[in-house]
Amino acid sequence: MTSTSTKDQIIDKAFQLLLQRGLNGFSYRDISEPLGIKNAAIHYHFPNKLDLISALIDENHQVLKRSTSEFMAYGGEARHQLEGLFQFTLNQCDCGRPICMVGALAVDYNDLSDKIKSANESFMTDSINWLTKVVEVGREQDEFNFEGPGRRKAISILAIIQGARQMARGHGNVFLESMFDQVRTDLGIKV
Amino acid sequence: MTSTSTKDQIIDKAFQLLLQRGLNGFSYRDISEPLGIKNAAIHYHFPNKLDLISALIDENHQVLKRSTSEFMAYGGEARHQLEGLFQFTLNQCDCGRPICMVGALAVDYNDLSDKIKSANESFMTDSINWLTKVVEVGREQDEFNFEGPGRRKAISILAIIQGARQMARGHGNVFLESMFDQVRTDLGIKV
DNA sequence: GTTTATACTTACCTGCAAGTAAGGAAGGAA
DNA sequence: TTCCTTCCTTACTTGCAGGTAAGTATAAAC
Numbered sequence: 001m002t003s004t005s006t007k008d009q010i011i012d013k014a015f016q017l018l019l020q021r022g023l024n025g026f027s028y029r030d031i032s033e034p035l036g037i038k039n040a041a042i043h044y045h046f047p048n049k050l051d052l053i054s055a056l057i058d059e060n061h062q063v064l065k066r067s068t069s070e071f072m073a074y075g076g077e078a079r080h081q082l083e084g085l086f087q088f089t090l091n092q093c094d095c096g097r098p099i100c101m102v103g104a105l106a107v108d109y110n111d112l113s114d115k116i117k118s119a120n121e122s123f124m125t126d127s128i129n130w131l132t133k134v135v136e137v138g139r140e141q142d143e144f145n146f147e148g149p150g151r152r153k154a155i156s157i158l159a160i161i162q163g164a165r166q167m168a169r170g171h172g173n174v175f176l177e178s179m180f181d182q183v184r185t186d187l188g189i190k191v
Numbered sequence: 192m193t194s195t196s197t198k199d200q201i202i203d204k205a206f207q208l209l210l211q212r213g214l215n216g217f218s219y220r221d222i223s224e225p226l227g228i229k230n231a232a233i234h235y236h237f238p239n240k241l242d243l244i245s246a247l248i249d250e251n252h253q254v255l256k257r258s259t260s261e262f263m264a265y266g267g268e269a270r271h272q273l274e275g276l277f278q279f280t281l282n283q284c285d286c287g288r289p290i291c292m293v294g295a296l297a298v299d300y301n302d303l304s305d306k307i308k309s310a311n312e313s314f315m316t317d318s319i320n321w322l323t324k325v326v327e328v329g330r331e332q333d334e335f336n337f338e339g340p341g342r343r344k345a346i347s348i349l350a351i352i353q354g355a356r357q358m359a360r361g362h363g364n365v366f367l368e369s370m371f372d373q374v375r376t377d378l379g380i381k382v
Numbered sequence: 383g384t385t386t387a388t389a390c391t392t393a394c395c396t397g398c399a400a401g402t403a404a405g406g407a408a409g410g411a412a
Numbered sequence: 413t414t415c416c417t418t419c420c421t422t423a424c425t426t427g428c429a430g431g432t433a434a435g436t437a438t439a440a441a442c
Contacts, residue, residue, distance in 0.1 A: 006419080022298035024215040027399060041420055043401065099298060106357040107213035107290060107298050124358065148376040155358075155366075156373040160347055162354030166297040167315065167346075182347040185339040186377045197389075218429060232390055234431065 007045045009035050015056050015063075019097035023053070023108040050113050057119045060101045064123075067091070072130060078138025079189065085131070086180045089161055090173055098169055103162060128154055135187070145188030157183055198236045200226050206247050206254075210288035214244070214299040241304050248310045251292045255314075258282070263321060269329030270380065276322070277371045280352055281364055289360055294353060319345055326378070336379030348374055 004012075010031055017026035028039040028049075046052040071084020092100065105112060105120055112120075128151065135157070136150035146153055164179040195203075201222055208217035219230045219240075237243040262275020283291065296303060296311055303311075319342065326348070327341035337344055355370040 021301070022213070022215070024213070025299055025302075028401095029398075038421055039400080040402085040422080044418095044420065047401085049400070103357055104298065106360050107295065108216055109360040110212065111216075146377075148373060152369055152373050156351055156355075156370055156377075159354030159358055159370055160351045162357055163350030163352065164347075164354070166294055166353055166357070167350055169297050169300045178343055179347055179350055182339060182343050186337075186347075219431090220428075229391055230430080231392080231432085235388095235390065238431090240430070 006035070006037060006041060010037075010042055010045060010052075011055055011059050014052055015059050016096065018053075018056055018104050019092075019099055019101070022099065022104045023111070050116065053112075053116055054119070057101065057116060057123075061123065077143065078134050078141060079143050081134045082138070082183075082187075085161075089165070090176060093165065093168070093173060093176065099165060100162070103166060127158060131157060138187070143189070146186065153187075197226070197228060197232060201228075201233055201236060201243075202246055202250050205243055206250050207287065209244075209247055209295050210283075210290055210292070213290065213295045214302070241307065244303075244307055245310070248292065248307060248314075252314065269325050269332060269334050272325045273329070273378075276352075280356070281367060284356065284359070284364060284367065290356060291353065294357060318349060322346075322348060329378070334380070337377065344378075 013031045013035060014026070017030055020026075028042050032039050032042055042052070046055060068084070068088060071081050071088070092098075102120060102124060105116070109117075131154035132151045135144060135146070135153050138144035139146065139150065160179055160183060164176055168175040204222045204226060205217070208221055211217075219233050223230050223233055233243070237246060259275070259279055262272050262279070283289075293311060293315060296307070300308075322345035323342045326335060326337070326344050329335035330337065330341065351370055351374060355367055359366040
């Protein structure tokens with residue numbers, strides 16, 4: 001029996017809620033009740049809601065690092081890394097996280113503190129840089145065949161995934177799979 | 192001086208707020224205060240919030256019909272119709288509507304009534320059907336050159352626009368323009 | 383001239399959200 | 413043994429959210 005600390009339990013629950021319902025879609029009660037604690041306990045660990053969100057962004061970074069380190073390592077087949085990204089996305093949806101952090105924060109973007117905004121931006125930048133490298137290397141290694149700058153291509157792939165996750169609400173993973181097929185096709189991969 | 196009815200003013204304001212901040216991002220107060228009316232006046236016209244949202248979805252249909260009828264008419268150059276879609280998207284963002292209806296509803300999708308869900312679905316279906324026709328006709332007419340089924344291609348373009356709008360928060364239209372360039376490239380159009 | 387419908391306002395209610403202040407249990411350090 | 417720290421709970425407060433009920437002004441209908 002691994003008894004996780006209350007603080008970790010709060011983060012876990014809030015993280016799950018954020019990626020299910022978005023920033024304004026959950027309250028302290030939604031966290032405290034299922035954990036069997038009181039609202040004030042959350043305030044003890046995170047004085048206000050922005051502190052909580054901040055912690056969730058950090059948590060997101062950690063989770064992403066852990067679950068993407070395998071396929072995100074540079075080198076090797078670019079195709080393998082791309083498939084890792086697809087698989088990761090599918091896993092997230094299967095784990096009840098239909099929207100990603102960027103999507104969860106986008107709607108209420110105005111409310112956010114500068115700290116959170118910049119953390120979000122830097123996450124996006126990291127993702128873009130990584131995928132840019134992947135598609136460029138893939139083109140050099142003759143795995144991919146596409147026109148235009150690699151960076152633009154990378155961003156468009158991330159946008160497609162982002163948009164597809166939104167559109168997929170209510171539909172299943174079949175929808176996402178189909179979008180991935182289109183990305184493969186547009187990258188000149190014969191599926 | 193065209194004096195619009197209070198009801199129309201409410202719809203206009205709420206529509207604007209919905210596409211700026213999402214479903215849970217605005218309250219009755221945000222509508223009534225700038226219009227100089229009382230909350231109860233909103234309740235008079237729309238008994239509860241779901242009625243309001245319902246009306247906004249209808250409004251969205253109307254707005255879309257009006258502003259897309261020119262380029263959405265079937266026939267003629269497919270390229271022209273595609274560019275119309277791009278221009279429409281840019282206009283929406285310029286008019287302070289950074290997120291589209293589908294995006295605004297996606298985050299809080301669970302809360303929605305079946306009526307709203309199905310209205311949303313049918314809007315998506317319409318859009319997909321239209322764009323499918325456009326890309327397929329474009330391919331037949333040798334304007335476009337791409338692999339794979341037209342429907343899948345159409346959905347992926349809509350997904351890219353959707354995702355790009357989300358990612359563009361905080362950035363400007365330059366970001367969107369760049370995504371459109373990638374779509375053109377992937378459609379085999381020389382920009 | 384009275385009735386009736388429309389389009390509101392005033393004045394309220396309930397409920398929940400975020401947040402705070404004070405207190406208590408439990409354990410380690412002096 | 414007392415003190416201090418950590419991690420909570422109890423018991424509030426404030427404020428706004430959505431919503432309702434009753435009253436009022438205006439104009440058209442009869």
